[in-house]
Amino acid sequence: MTDSISTGQASSEANALQTPPLPQSNWALFLDIDGTLLDIADAPDRVQVPARLLDDLQTAEKKLSGALALVSGRPISEIDKLFDPLKLAASGQHGSEWRPVPGAVTQAVSEAPLPAGLHEAAAKLGNLHPGIVVERKSHALAVHYRNAPDFGAEIGGRLAAAMAGYDGLMLLHGKAVWEIKDAQQSKGTAVGLFMRQPAFSDRVAVFVGDDRTDEDGFHAVEGLGGLAIPVGQLALKRGRGPAFATPAQVRKWLSDFAMRDEAAA
Numbered sequence: 237m238t239d240s241i242s243t244g245q246a247s248s249e250a251n252a253l254q255t256p257p258l259p260q261s262n263w264a265l266f267l268d269i270d271g272t273l274l275d276i277a278d279a280p281d282r283v284q285v286p287a288r289l290l291d292d293l294q295t296a297e298k299k300l301s302g303a304l305a306l307v308s309g310r311p312i313s314e315i316d317k318l319f320d321p322l323k324l325a326a327s328g329q330h331g332s333e334w335r336p337v338p339g340a341v342t343q344a345v346s347e348a349p350l351p352a353g354l355h356e357a358a359a360k361l362g363n364l365h366p367g368i369v370v371e372r373k374s375h376a377l378a379v380h381y382r383n384a385p386d387f388g389a390e391i392g393g394r395l396a397a398a399m400a401g402y403d404g405l406m407l408l409h410g411k412a413v414w415e416i417k418d419a420q421q422s423k424g425t426a427v428g429l430f431m432r433q434p435a436f437s438d439r440v441a442v443f444v445g446d447d448r449t450d451e452d453g454f455h456a457v458e459g460l461g462g463l464a465i466p467v468g469q470l471a472l473k474r475g476r477g478p479a480f481a482t483p484a485q486v487r488k489w490l491s492d493f494a495m496r497d498e499a500a501a
């Protein structure tokens with residue numbers, strides 16, 4: 237690995253970051269996906285999932301006795317396609333749905349699906365430019381503009397206007413994406429749900445994430461006396477504590493944990 241913080245070959249920015257300790261057996265680990273476990277791609281359906289990551293996630297989940305969950309803005313159905321054949325405990329659509337234990341049926345947390353009128357308004361934004369990708373979910377929607385960066389402000393303005401007639405929703409601005417989601421649910425409420433599950437309770441909650449929506453998860457774990465581990469720009473923004481510079485470093489960390497000989501640890 238040439239990008240590990242500890243090799244001394246990383247950028248000066250990365251060198252300022254403190255390397256997180258390897259997970260402990262009493263941790264409950266919450267992992268964002270895009271920009272944290274996976275490198276961000278041109279479009280959400282073009283991300284690459286290294287085969288090694290699947291093995292390492294499965295081993296890590298076993299070593300933590302089931303206290304590992306993926307926490308994403310993506311729907312769980314999409315998470316399952318990405319990580320096939322793994323079906324880990326997961327929260328999808330920013331806390332609007334969850335799967336409390338691996339392999340269980342996905343349950344809705346949000347009471348009502350997103351109104352059809354909002355999906356229609358968002359679909360029209362796809363006509364502004366071929367680089368705009370509109371992602372329809374049951375309890376949320378996302379408009380990605382990584383390949384149409386000049387349209388970011390216009391998309392945000394139009395979505396805000398479309399939301400005006402609806403209560404209980406929130407507009408989020410992430411990395412080259414605008415999202416509408418249930419205002420009552422977040423990655424933080426997702427952490428709260430998991431921490432009441434037998435596999436997770438009484439453990440040290442640790443959240444690894446790279447974007448603004450992950451800050452809800454950070455606040456939740458810090459409120460429980462746990463640890464927030466930011467990745468990339470979010471790490472520089474927080475400017476304190478352990479952090480990762482890149483998703484590759486997160487994957488290496490998980491791999492090191494999976495490979496660690498527990499008898500010698």
Ligand SMILES: [Mg+2]
Binds near residue numbers: 268269270271445447
């Ligand atoms: Mg992310």
